[in-house]
Amino acid sequence: MKPILRNILVYGAFIGVVAAYGLLEKSTYYLQLATFVGLNTLLAVGLNMLMGYAGQISLGHAAFYGLGAYVSGMLTVHLGWSPWATLPCALFAAGAVAYVVGLPTLRLTGYYLAMGTLGFGMIVNILFREFRRFTGGPSGLPGLPELTIGSINLSHGANALFLVWGCVIVAFFICERIVDSRMGRALRAIHYSERAAAAVGVNTASAKLAIFVFAAVIAALAGFLYAHMITFISPSTFNFLASVKLVAMVVIGGMASIWGSLLGASLLTLLPDFLHVFAEYEMIIYGLILMLVMIFFPEGLFKNLVKLYERAKNR
Amino acid sequence: MPEFYQYLFSGLTNGAIYAIIALGFSMLFAATDLINFAHGEFVMIGALILVTLWPVMGLPLPLAFVITVLATGILGIVFERLAIRTVKKPDPIVLVIITVGAGIFLRGVAMIIWGKTAKGAPPFSKMPPLEIGGAYLLAQSVWILGIVLATVLVMHFFYSRTLTGKAMSACAINKRAASLLGIATQRMTLLAFAVSAALGGMAGVIIAPITMNEYEMGAILGLKGFCAAMLGGLGNSWGAVVGGFALGIAEAMAVGYVSSSMKDAVAFLLLLLILYVRPTGILGGKAIARF
Numbered sequence: 128m129k130p131i132l133r134n135i136l137v138y139g140a141f142i143g144v145v146a147a148y149g150l151l152e153k154s155t156y157y158l159q160l161a162t163f164v165g166l167n168t169l170l171a172v173g174l175n176m177l178m179g180y181a182g183q184i185s186l187g188h189a190a191f192y193g194l195g196a197y198v199s200g201m202l203t204v205h206l207g208w209s210p211w212a213t214l215p216c217a218l219f220a221a222g223a224v225a226y227v228v229g230l231p232t233l234r235l236t237g238y239y240l241a242m243g244t245l246g247f248g249m250i251v252n253i254l255f256r257e258f259r260r261f262t263g264g265p266s267g268l269p270g271l272p273e274l275t276i277g278s279i280n281l282s283h284g285a286n287a288l289f290l291v292w293g294c295v296i297v298a299f300f301i302c303e304r305i306v307d308s309r310m311g312r313a314l315r316a317i318h319y320s321e322r323a324a325a326a327v328g329v330n331t332a333s334a335k336l337a338i339f340v341f342a343a344v345i346a347a348l349a350g351f352l353y354a355h356m357i358t359f360i361s362p363s364t365f366n367f368l369a370s371v372k373l374v375a376m377v378v379i380g381g382m383a384s385i386w387g388s389l390l391g392a393s394l395l396t397l398l399p400d401f402l403h404v405f406a407e408y409e410m411i412i413y414g415l416i417l418m419l420v421m422i423f424f425p426e427g428l429f430k431n432l433v434k435l436y437e438r439a440k441n442r
Numbered sequence: 443m444p445e446f447y448q449y450l451f452s453g454l455t456n457g458a459i460y461a462i463i464a465l466g467f468s469m470l471f472a473a474t475d476l477i478n479f480a481h482g483e484f485v486m487i488g489a490l491i492l493v494t495l496w497p498v499m500g501l502p503l504p505l506a507f508v509i510t511v512l513a514t515g516i517l518g519i520v521f522e523r524l525a526i527r528t529v530k531k532p533d534p535i536v537l538v539i540i541t542v543g544a545g546i547f548l549r550g551v552a553m554i555i556w557g558k559t560a561k562g563a564p565p566f567s568k569m570p571p572l573e574i575g576g577a578y579l580l581a582q583s584v585w586i587l588g589i590v591l592a593t594v595l596v597m598h599f600f601y602s603r604t605l606t607g608k609a610m611s612a613c614a615i616n617k618r619a620a621s622l623l624g625i626a627t628q629r630m631t632l633l634a635f636a637v638s639a640a641l642g643g644m645a646g647v648i649i650a651p652i653t654m655n656e657y658e659m660g661a662i663l664g665l666k667g668f669c670a671a672m673l674g675g676l677g678n679s680w681g682a683v684v685g686g687f688a689l690g691i692a693e694a695m696a697v698g699y700v701s702s703s704m705k706d707a708v709a710f711l712l713l714l715l716i717l718y719v720r721p722t723g724i725l726g727g728k729a730i731a732r733f
Contacts, residue, residue: 184535186479186542231718238477241538242672243717245479246665246710257703367661371546378539411554414547421540422528 134303138296145292149285158284160400162356165291166349167392171376172298172385173345178374179382180306181338182318183233184241187248188373191343193255193365194221195350200268200360201261210274210355214348221347222340229339234332248370255362267361274355282356291352298345302385305341314338318383368410375413378420381427390429444576449698450691451574455583457690458590459649463667464674464682465597466641472614472677473634476537480521480545482664483552484639488514488646489655490552493561503566510647511640518639522632545660552657560654586648593644594683601679610634614677662706669713 152158174188198220199213232243256265263269273282274290281290305311313334316324325331354360372395380391399405405412424431466481488510495506525540569581600607612620613630621627645663653659670689674681689709696704 178535182533182535184538186538228714231714234717238534238538239717241479241534241542242477242665242668243714246669246713249662249665250707250710253706368546371542374539374542382535407554408550410546410550412550414543414545414550417543418525418540418547421536421543422525422530425529425531425536 138300141296141299145289145296149288149292152285155284158288160397162288162291164393164396165288165295166353167373167376167396168295168389169291169298169349169352170346170373171380171388171392172295172302173342173349174373175377175380175382175385175388176302176305176314176345177338177342178377179384180311180314180318181335183335183339184374185244185339185342186241186367186370186374187244187246187251188342188346189365189367189369190244190248190251191221191225191346192350192353192369192373193251193360193362194224194343195347196354196360196365197255197262197268197350198347199351200271200354203272203355204268204270205261210272210351214351217351218344218347221343221350225340225343226336229336233335233339245367245370248367252362252366255365262362265362267359269359271354271358271360273358282358287356291356294348294352299385305338306385310334310337315383368413371413371417375416378417379428381429381431384427384429387427387429391427445698447575447577449694451577451579451583452697453691453694454687455580455586455652455690456693457670457687458586459645459663459686460666460670460689461683461686462590462593462641462645462648463663464670464686465594465679466638466645467668467671468674468677468679468682469597469641470634470638471671472679473610474631476526477541477668477676478635478638479538479541479664480548481638481642481667482660482662483545483548484514484517484642484660485646485649485663485667486552486655486657486660487517487548488643489650489653489659490556490561490646490657491643492647492650493563493655494556497563507647511643514643514646515636515640517643518635518637519632521639522635526635527628527631545664549657549660556657558656560656562654563650565651580652582651586652589644589648593641597679606633665713666709669709669716672713672716 148161149158152161170188170192174185177183177185195217198217199210202208202213202216203210228243228247232240255262258264273280275281279286281287306314313324313329313331316327316329317331317334321331350365353364376391376395377388378391379394380387380389399409420427463481463485466484467477470476470478470481491510491513492506495501495509496503501509521544525544526537529536529540565580565582566585567581571578571580572584573579601611602608609620609625610630610633612623612625613627613634617627620630645667649663666689667686670685671682672685673688674683674685689712692712693705693708696708
């Protein structure tokens with residue numbers, strides 16, 4: 128099959144499934160759950176571009192998610208701006224912060240970026256909690272406006288689902304284009320060997336920085352959507368554990384696998400909903416998942432499933 | 443002037459704790475080229491074990507101290523055997539995820555065992571604070587400084603006078619060459635994990651009386667210890683000690699003269715500054731900036 132035909136089929140099927148679910152599902156609870164799967168997929172796919180393709184880890188990714196939510200939240204609540212006017216501000220703020228933080232940390236290898244982003248995430252969370260006048264402090268910021276176009280409300284039910292999954296589909300498309308471009312090849316070269324990539328003329332520093340900013344902007348978009356969907360934001364949504372959950376989604380789905388992000392995000396969003404023991408043992412389970420997947424399936428579950436399928440087909 | 447001394451004492455006390463946490467990061471990095479993101483969790487486990495053994499169960503303090511340090515050391519060995527040695531592809535990104543996973547796991551276990559409420563511990567001795575230049579130095583601070591200095595001396599003696607210590611330094615310099623000379627490098631890695639975790643546990647023991655001990659305390663301590671290790675140059679043991687005190691004093695001065703909400707920001711700003719300006723730390727040390 129020609130790749131272009133395959134792409135049309137895959138995206139057509141994807142859009143079809145989302146549309147069918149949005150039109151047929153009547154329970155607001157399940158619609159919201161599916162919307163959350165979409166938000167987490169958006170976050171995971173952005174992080175996967177950074178982790179999976181460029182091989183650079185971020186342990187503070189929830190901070191960008193939070194920046195998107197808080198920048199938009201503070202501008203709409205305190206200054207009364209329309210959310211559509213704050214969207215570019217939120218995306219720009221996250222991108223600019225990523226640029227400033229990434230500039231020093233991305234020059235260094237894996238561990239330093241990890242520690243730098245971890246510290247960054249904690250500081251951002253402390254700022255959310257401490258600047259009470261603007262952020263509402265630990266108890267959060269209520270009263271965010273909902274997203275509307277004319278009389279259509281995009282923050283509820285099927286409309287929210289379509290909006291979020293629409294963003295996911297566009298993000299998937301952009302990510303696949305990036306992966307197949309000169310930029311994508313440069314990123315994979317960096318992942319394989321940064322020195323070799325530099326030797327063949329890849330500007331490794333600017334490529335890493337660009338993808339870091341890209342991942343941050345995607346996360347900020349998710350934060351923006353989350354904030355105006357729930358209309359309430361609090362620091363605990365964007366803490367270190369949230370960052371670790373995002374890493375876990377990427378790791379389960381498989382690094383360097385765009386569709387794997389969908390699997391990882393779906394599993395880790397739906398499982399806690401079905402297993403209520405999750406709440407108490409949440410940290411233990413996430414910790415075990417991270418360790419076991421990395422020890423036994425460093426390529427992620429998605430790639431292993433694909434491999435199993437191909438092995439069965441060849442038999 | 444008295445307030446300056448007061449800030450200085452507080453900085454020295456915290457700095458000593460950062461120094462010993464940094465030493466754990468630094469010696470493990472020297473021996474294995476690995477940064478253990480779960481290191482702060484060993485500090486937390488150490489503090490909580492001590493609180494259980496000493497004020498709660500009523501064991502004598504020295505015994506509780508020794509048991510805690512041994513227990514965290516053994517935990518370090520278990521960690522290395524189960525989660526580090528089993529890794530097929532030891533990329534930094536894989537090891538970061540595994541150690542982060544281990545950290546979250548330990549935090550979850552601690553929450554189940556000890557609950558969510560913070561626990562306190564009495565000071566090691568009930569002596570009145572010393573008055574120096576109009577400022578007060580708590581007895582616990584004297585204990586902390588003394589124990590940290592003693593530990594640093596023991597570590598120095600271990601590295602410079604014992605065969606095992608020298609073998610470990612050899613691994614740090616070049617693992618393959620050390621292995622060719624007949625040094626059991628795997629055993630050295632295991633030992634490095636044990637000593638590093640035990641140092642973390644010891645930091646937990648001495649910090650227990652001056653903080654609220656709960657399952658979430660490890661993350662920020664680990665981050666600050668790492669910052670101190672970076673300040674002194676990762677992999678450099680003396681650097682870790684100097685970096686720890688430098689960070690502690692800088693933090694105390696910022697809290698005293700600027701604002702108490704600056705406390706946690708100082709460590710992070712210093713960390714970014716170091717990463718940006720001089721990634722090899724103030725004392726030089728092993729070259730880490732590869733690109």
